[in-house]
Amino acid sequence: MATKKFGIVLDAKKCLNCKACTVACKFENTIHPGEDDYRIWVTELELKGTYPNISQEYQPSQCQHCENTPCASVCPTKATYKSPEGVVLIDYDKCILCKACMTACPYDARYENVHLHAIDKCTFCYQRQPEGREPACVETCPTRVRVFGDLNDPESEASKLLARNHTYQLKPERNTRPRLHYIK
Amino acid sequence: MKLSRRKFLAASGGAFAAAVAAANLTSLKAVAESGHGDAQTGEKGEKHIASSCEMCVNKCGFYAHVVNGRIKKLNPNPRFFKSRAMLCARGNAGAEEPYNPERLKTPLVRDGERGSNKWRKISYEEAFQIVAQKLAEAKTKYENRSSVAFFSSEGLQEGSFQMLAQTYGSLNTVRHPSLCLSSTIQGWSSVYGVYPDADLANAMFVVMPGANRAEALVTPDSMDFLRYRPKGQQLVVLDPRFTNTAAKADKWYPVKPATDMAFMLAMINVIINEELYNKDFVANMTEGFDELKAHVQQYTPEWAEKECEIPADEIKWCAREFAKYAPRSVIYPGRRTSWYVDDVAFRRACAIIPALCGCWDVPGGIVPKSGVPLKNPDIMYPFYDMVEERLDVESFGEFDNNLPDDARKEAGLPTDSVAYLGEKDGSWIRFREAVLRGEPYPVKMMMVYKQNFVEAAPNRAKTLKMMEMMDFICMIDIQMSDTAFYADLVIPESTYLERWDVVHSLAGIWPIATFRQACIEPVYQTKSMFEITGGIVDEMLKIPELWDDTDEEELEYFKEDFVEAILHAPIQDYIKYQVSGFENGYEKLLKDGVIYKTDQGVYGQSAKPGYRFKTRSGKIELTNVKYPDKGLDALPVYRRARQPKDGQFRFILGRHGWNTHTGTQNNEFLWEIQKENTLWINSKEALKLGIKNGDRVVVKSSVGEQTVKAEVTEKIRPDCVFYAHGFGRVSKGMSLVYQKGASQAAILEDYIEPISGNAAMHETFVTVSKA
Incomplete structure (x- = not known):
């Protein structure tokens, strides 16, 4: 196997909605509070049922690092590109803030970074890769909702989880082939 | 009596001094290497410093990523197994604390009416002089050092604040437990002699009454119940509210408030009457089974259903499942249990269930906490003549009952203090009652370390009234809390990322010890509580009236063994002494942020032959032996609580x-x-x-x-x-x-x-x- 293929397998049932991941992301990626900017988020899904028979689930999410990448397809300056491991990245110098990618993204994963004068989003904390460190959201999670790894390596924890569980992807009808896999 | 204490003091002080001297050389080197100890500013480069969190009680380990002298991010310490190497939202957000625009930056003295938010900036030296002067005034005016109350919040620097309280000699220290967990400690201790943990990483059947581990995070429980949950573990949550914990439960019972005890008593009834209990364990380890059996006959599941609104069949199911999975079954002890006026009785009922089924000190059961052995110097403070006993003790007469008007008033509960008053902790509500009454002596001054009782204690109007009675209020905190807002003098402490703190053993099934080292220099030249205590004590020593009611020789020893050897020495010396029982303990702490004997769970300490439980009988007390001496129920008795009327x-x-x-x-x-x-x-x-x-x-x-x-x-x-x-x-x-x-x-x-x-x-x- 020549190349790595990074992805995240999530077990949303473990999510406490504690927000550790979203705060860790903000420090790691210098996102200022109070500006309503974020790279990752936890959605409180609609409460099901009526008292006392109810259930509540949460859905942590972020850029899906799609294999079919609508944001890259629409980018007029090729500012959005993929790393060798399939991580979708942005060349901030090339971005002209046309926001076509924001419209194209089915997951609403992108935002305008006013400090960089560019569109921004989750990069799987690509800056941590040279040191072999996990993304901040993965590392900090109290219950280990996310497992990050090389999906081309059958021995990675992420690959094993993917093999051993039924999983689903978000908005499969958009045929984006996300790299985030949710355990059913 | 004084003579024997003196000998003890001399011995312990000497040992401390010797250990410090031996460790000194290596320490200076280590401090220099870790980037601290020089006062240079404009620091360049990146580093990762191991320390521990202060955003809540858990003290999770992290490595601070420091870039050019500024905290960039806090990353979880992979060696901190007690928290399963995580850092929560607060732990991450802690990186903002040193730079919070509203943090306290300099001592402030009130310059207007209390609560007018008018302040004048002063130096630390002036602040220390004011405190020492006020302490001397209180002593002279009231001829009673206990006229100054010392309120404190939990933390690694609380000990430094207690050093100040003990130096002054007031017996009125009021800590946080009586606004939090003192009833669960008392309830579980009345059965096992200790306040134990529940092993959620190995339990197969978990009953969690009210505790909200998915939102009120406690390490490692909040991690274990989802991350390391054994396959097949069943979680039953009793809570009037559908918390995130209830959302994760296999069963949620929206229990009628103040009736949880009925559920537990009915579980005991089923476990005993269906003979599901562990007969050997009960015979060998426990006291008072027959009395318990007779007592719970009245508490059938059908009776309980009418009280707590949980179906009788569900209660029976819980009792049977609990016994089926024993000893890997737990009733979760909980933490903030300041719920009801009969909370101790309720916790007793909870504690009895695992005892009946032998779920004690084994994986998956209720397990006594273990600690990491540390050395702590014995500090001998002077004896003073002008000290009255605590204000909230029983000898000072009847209090307003503070009980709601219902059947629980008939329980024979004390009205002249509390049955088991924590000697250092006190009882917050009783204490405030006594201050307001002003008898038998006035409390006229408050020293407060981070305890924000204006928002933490019930009935704010009464708290503010108590504060109005004060001649002087001094608050030490990192931010202008509500209590600081009404103080006369506010002294900033450095945030936890800017200071060195002593080592604490975090007791539990996976005991670990941690400390703090400064990750950055103080952003605003603030001081730690250790340094603040040192500064105030130095000023106190300049005022002769503060020392005229103690023995001169005793005072000299105190100056030598405490003021010189500890307060005037770097706090690093204290830390080194604490871990001197570990090989390269101090160096390990600096590098790893933690120290421990084992990273495996500690079980079976109480299974050793001849082990005596810390109860009066030396056994697990299903029926409490000492409670009747104080007129208290030996067994948990259910008395119906009042419930809200229509419209309430x-x-x-x-x-x-x-x-x-x-x-x-x-x-x-x-x-x-x-x-x-x-x-x-x-x-x-x-x-x-x-x-x-x-x-x-x-x-x-x-x-x-x-x-x-x-x-x-x-x-x-x-x-x-x-x-x-x-x-x-x-x-x-x-x-x-x-x-x-x-x-x-x-x-x-x-x-x-x-x-x-x-x-x-x-x-x-x-x-x-x-x-």
Whole structure:
């Protein structure tokens, strides 16, 4: 196997909605509070049922690092590109803030970074890769909702989880082939 | 008597000095290497410093990523196995604390009416002189050192504050447990002699009454119950509110408030009558089974169903499952248990169930906490003549009962203090009652270390009245808390990222010890509590009137062995002494942030032959042996609590995972998660009252009212309402949450659990109407 293929397998049932991941992301990626900017988020899904028979689930999410990448397809300056491991990245110098990618993204994963004068989003904390460190959201999670790894390596924890569980992807009808896999 | 203490002092002081001398050389080197110890500014480069968190009680380990002398990020310490190497939202947001624009930067003395928010900046030296002068005035005027009360919050620097209290000699120290967990400690200890943990990483059947481990994070329990949950583990949650913990449970019973004890007693009834208990364990390890058996005959599941509104069949199922999986079954002891006036009896009922089934000190059961052995110097403080005993002790007469008007008044509970008053902790509510009464002696001055009782203690109006009676109030904190806001002198402490703190053993099934080293230089030249105590004591020593009621020779020893050897020495010397029993202990701490004997769970300490439980009988007491001496029930007796009348709701408390008590709401990274609290009200009740989601409503009790937005929800019983702690603040120095949302302290009535002295904060009934 020549190349790595990074992805995240999530077990949303473990999510406490504690927000550790979203705060860790903000420090790691210098996102200022109070500006309503974020790279990752936890959605409180609609409460099901009526008292006392109810259930509540949460859905942590972020850029899906799609294999079919609508944001890259629409980018007029090729500012959005993929790393060798399939991580979708942005060349901030090339971005002209046309926001076509924001419209194209089915997951609403992108935002305008006013400090960089560019569109921004989750990069799987690509800056941590040279040191072999996990993304901040993965590392900090109290219950280990996310497992990050090389999906081309059958021995990675992420690959094993993917093999051993039924999983689903978000908005499969958009045929984006996300790299985030949710355990059913 | 004094002579023998003197000998002891000399011996222990000498040992401490010798150990420090031996360790000194290596320490200087290590400090230099870790980038501290030089006063240079404009630091360049990156480093990762191991230390521990202070955003809540858990003290999780992290590595601070420091870039050019500024904290970039806090990353979880992979060696910190007690927290399973995580860092929560607050732990991450802690990186903002040194740079919070509203943090305290310099000592402030009041320059207007109390609470007018008018302050004058002064130096630390002036602040220390003011405190020493005021302490001397109190001593001279009242001829009683206990006229100064010392309130403190939990933390690695609380010990430094206690050093100041003991140097002054007041016996009136008031710590946090009686606004938190003193009733569960008392209840479980009355059965096992200790307050144990529950092994959620290995238990197969877990009953969690009220504890909200998914939101009120406790390490490692909050991690284990989802991350390391054994396959097949069943979690049963009793809570009037559908918390995130209830959302994760296999079964959620929306128990009728104040009736949880009925559920537990009926479980005991089934376990005994169906002979599901562990007969060998009960025969060998416990005391009072026959009395318990006779006592619980009245508490059938059918009876309990009528009390707690949990079906009898469910109670039977729980009892049978519990016994089936024993010893890997637990009733979760819980932490903030300041709920009801009979909370100790309820915790006793909880504690008895695992004892019946032998779920004790084995994987998956209830396990006594172990610690990491540390050395701590014995400090001998001078004896003073001018000291009265604690203000909240029984000899000082009857108090207002502080019990609601119902059957629980008949329980023979003490009305002249509390049955088991913590000697250092006191009982917060009883203490305030005594101060307000002013008898038998006046308390006229307060020294407060980070305890924000204006928002933490029930009945804020009474708290403010108590503060009005004070000649002087000094607050030490990192931010302008509500209590600081009404103080006369505010002394800033360095944040936990800027200071060195002593080593603490974090006891549990996976004991670990941690400390703090400064990750950055103080941003505003602030000081640690250790340094503040040192500064105040130095000023005190310049005032002869403060020392004229003690023995001169004793004072000299105190100066030599404590002031010189400890307060005037670097705190690093103290830390080195604490870990001198470990090979390269200090160096390990600097590098790894932790020290421990084993990273495996510690079980079976009490299974050793000849082990004696710390109860009067030396056994696990199903029937308590010593309680009857104080006129208390030897067995948990169910007495029906009053319930809200039509138009009333019971106000229940809780919090979410991104805030700690009242300490973190003004941190911008956490504030943006939740900007104000909302009143949870059941959708059917809201409909009756014409309240829609987002409407502003008035919540009113007998002691106060608050206005807050309604959150109409299915997630709460119809007879309860709830809003989270820490909002509706009165301090203008916390501008993000000043008057945003509603305060709990403002509307809570001040009932008390009189066995442990814990506050009873779920006894308040309120009305809700559209604003």
